[in-house]
Amino acid sequence: MRYVLNRLIFFVVSVWAAVTINFILPRMMPGDPAQAMFAKFSNNLTPQAMHALELQFGFSNQPLIVQYFTYLKGLVTGNWGLSFTYYPTPTTTVIGQSLPWTLGLVGITTLISVFAGTGLGILIAWRRGKALDTTLPIASLFVQAAPYMWTGLILLYVFGFKFGWFPIAHGYADDTPPSFTLAFFLSALKHGILPAITIFLGSFSGWLIGMRNNMILTLGEDYVVFAEAKGVKPMRLVMMYAARNAILPQITSFAIAIGNVVSGSILTEVVYSYPGIGAQLNAAVLQQDYPLIQGAFLVIALAVLLANLIVDLLYSRLDPRVRTGGAAV
Template sequence: MKYVLNRLLFFIISVWAAVTINFILPRMMPGDPADAMFAKFQNNLTPQAMQALKLQFGFSNQPLIEQYFTYLKGLVTGHWGLSFTYYPTPTTTVIAQSLPWTIGLVGITTLLSVFLGTALGIYTAWRRGGWLDNTLPIASLFVQAAPYMWTGLLLVYFLGFKLNWFPLSHGYGDSVEPSASAAFILSALRHGILPALTIFLGSFSGWLIGMRNNMVVTLGEDYVVFAEAKGVRPSRLMLMYAARNAILPQITSFAIAIGNIVSGSILTEVVFSYPGIGLQLQAAVLQQDYPLIQSAFLIIAVSVLLANLIVDLLYARLDPRVRTGGVAA
């Protein structure tokens, strides 16, 4: 219980720090976002109109501490500001429209790469020296060495442009509207294959090689050798004795991967013009859309912290030494 309370306290402090930094950074910039917006559109506004819009975007002449509490109130009540790019649409609406695309694409692909990479890592380590162990890690590592963007461009050129097997870009076809219809779902799945394959190829090798190396080390531990000498079944020895302990470092990496699900794969979404949060974040940076950038970074930061909290609790469940702070007897 003490370990859980400590983790929860650390999570709360970390979220507060992320929220505070997210509030301070835009106010440390020269000028303010409203000035940048007006300069960009070259509008000739009266001082009264300028002040009114500054208030609308959450900037005022109040003391900084009052602005801070107003900002916190807005976070709690869901008023995260208005997007400059999609004015007067709230940033929460923009993120709510793009986040499901990223979670669907990156989330499913990440889970597949983690599951397949970990499972094959266990098997190749157990059958080390075989043909699969001698070919699969090297081939997957070669593919992972290529940058995401380069792999995506190759898939677009060969599978999309040359062979015309898959669409080149976007999240769904022009002939369908977002809905729960079968036509839209099939179109979204078809448009998601190439970006999903790009992300999968870029991450699969890490899970495979990481799990294989952990398994090889664990299989040499004394307790595994002793269990094998006692005649423990090979399947039980592989899964319950070796894999259960070898998988612990993978869980830490999985926490980072979960956080990346929300942030998305920006380069991949840009290459395929996929309507996820990564593409929105890139457009917000180019358009100097500070409220949207703030909201996106806050979502990403909180999701990473929440993922780490979940993994810390799961890690403690799998390895009691984490809870006690000592070494298991």
């Protein structure tokens, strides 16, 4: 119970720190975001109209502490400001429309990559030295070494442009508007195959090699050797004795991966013009859309912190030594 309470307190403090940093950083940047936004209108707007727009977008000359509490109130009430790029659409609406695309694409692909890499890592570690063990890690590592953007462009050119098997841009066909229909689902699925393959190829090797190395170390532990000498069945030995302990470091990595799902694979989404939050964040930076940048970074930070909290609690259940500070149980 004490461990859980400590993790919850740490989570709350981390959320407060992330929110505060998200408030401070844009205000430390050189220049005035209001002027950057309205510079192109400066010759056509009166000072009164400029001031009215600044108020609408939330720019204020009040003391910093007053702005901070106004910012906190806006976060709680869902008033995250208006997007410059999609004015007058609220930032929360833009994020809400983009987030499901990233969760669907990156989330599902990450889960597939984790389970496939971890499962194959267990297999090749148990059968180490065989053909699969000597070829698969090297091949997957070679593919992962290629930058996301390069892999995406190659797949896009070969399978999208050259052969025409898959769409080359967007998340769904123009003639199939978003709806809960089979036609839209199939269109979104077809548009997501190439981006999903790109993300899978870029992350699979890490899970495969990480689990393989953990398994090899665990298989050499005394308790595993003793269990094997006692005649424990191979499948039980691998899954219940070795894999159960070797998978613990993978869970920590999984927390980071799940947190990064929200940020999306920015380069992949940009290459495929996929309507996820990663592409929106890239566009917001290019357009100097400060409210959207703040909102996207806040969602990403909260997702990472929440994922780490869940995994910390799960880790304490899988390994009781965590709750006891490393003491034997």
